[in-house]
Structure formats: C-alpha cells, structure tokens
Amino acid sequence: MAESPIVSSMVVEPPDQGDKKTSWDLFPWKDFPGYTQSQRCASTSSWIWQFGYDIEKSDDDTKRRWVCKVCVDSRRPNPHSAASSGTQNAEIHLWNDHKVCDPSGRRKPPSKAKEKTPSRNIAEMMKLNTRDAREQQIANQIIGRFDRLDFQRLVVSWIINSNSSFRQSEDPYLRAAFEYLNPLVKTTEAHITHNTVRRRILQVVTSYCVRWLEVE
Incomplete structure (x- = not known):
C-alpha cells in the first residue's frame, strides 16, 4: 500500500x-x-x-x-x-x-x-503555577501519587468481583466519574477498553494455570 x-x-x-x-x-x-x-x-x-x-x-x-x-x-x-x-x-x-x-x-x-x-496537563487543570517552587512541588506530588497500572488493576478487579460486563469499563459516565475524582486518569490515558480487561484477566488465569502445573 x-x-x-x-x-x-x-x-x-x-x-x-x-x-x-x-x-x-x-x-x-x-x-x-x-x-x-x-x-x-x-x-x-x-x-x-x-x-x-x-x-x-x-x-x-x-x-x-x-x-x-x-x-x-x-x-x-x-x-x-x-x-x-x-x-x-x-x-x-x-x-x-x-x-x-x-x-x-x-x-x-x-x-x-x-x-x-x-x-491539558494536571497543573493547567488545577491552575497551578509551576514556575512557583511551592506550586510546582504540589503538582509533582499529585502526579507522583497516581499509579496508572494500579488504577487499571483496580478497575479490572471491580469488574470481576461485581460480575459486570467487560464493556462497563467503557461507560462514558463511569469514565467521567473517574476523571472528576482524579484528572490524571484522563491525562495519563489510564482508561481501559473491554479488550484490555479481557487480556488482563486471561493473563492472570494463565499465570495461575502455570503455577498449578508446576505444583503437579
């Protein structure tokens, strides 16, 4: 092509x-x-x-x-x-x-x-002046406290424990709620799709199967 x-x-x-x-x-x-x-x-x-x-x-x-x-x-x-x-x-x-x-x-x-x-980045969203040392420190602390992978693991765990559809992770209202609670969900592109949920679950299941076979 x-x-x-x-x-x-x-x-x-x-x-x-x-x-x-x-x-x-x-x-x-x-x-x-x-x-x-x-x-x-x-x-x-x-x-x-x-x-x-x-x-x-x-x-x-x-x-x-x-x-x-x-x-x-x-x-x-x-x-x-x-x-x-x-x-x-x-x-x-x-x-x-x-x-x-x-x-x-x-x-x-x-x-x-x-x-x-x-x-926009988190500093712009929170109207922090990163040229001010104190506000720069605040912005960096907010960024450092958010772990993208931990957030995604929690979403997958919630879907499994609540027996929800994998597509629940794509619900626009749920995503809006996550972004409202922490804008870093959006700026770090932490949202996951139903395919990602499925892949993460399969990875966990596969790892347990491997461990079981090793024990056997």
Missing part, C-alpha cells in the same frame, strides 16, 4: 542523536529544578522519544517526564513537557506546534478533533 503523500510530506526527521553530550548540554535545566537525566530502565520504544528528552525527579524516579527536543533545540522558552506514562499529549504537541508525526508512518497525525481540544 502506498504511503499517504500528505503524511509523508509532513514527516520530520528525528533530531540527530549522534552527539548525546552536546544534546544534553542544550537542555534548560533551570526550567526543571530537581530533575536529572532518567536513570530508570523503562520503555522508550514509542516514536515520540526520538523527539524528546527523558528526565526524572532526582528523589523519586516515578516522576518521569518527556520534554520536547524540538522546543529545546529551537531555544523556545518554556519547552513543552508531559508525563511519560502516556504518549497522547506529546503526539498532539509535536503535531500542533511543530507539524511532526511518526516518521515510520505507522501512526497518523492526531485528528482535527484532538487538535481543537488538546488535553
């Missing part, structure tokens, strides 16, 4: 990663006090990491962020950053601000609907 001429014409090559030291020398650490280069071994397989820096809080490696390399390389004030647990915010920013999309063409640019209503 031929590649879309519209998408291919807008693909931007990843920033040169050859000279890592020079690349990090450009990083505006003053805008991210308390952060260091990420040391935690975590997935950076998404294409967005070709265009981003991976940083973490020096005292808590669960507080990990993606910082736009295109913003940094162009000396843009207040370079865009996003929680590393999701890719949607980074993808929307790269497309809306820099017209950058997946170089491989596997993922298409965000839809126009997303361009009109990009997701």
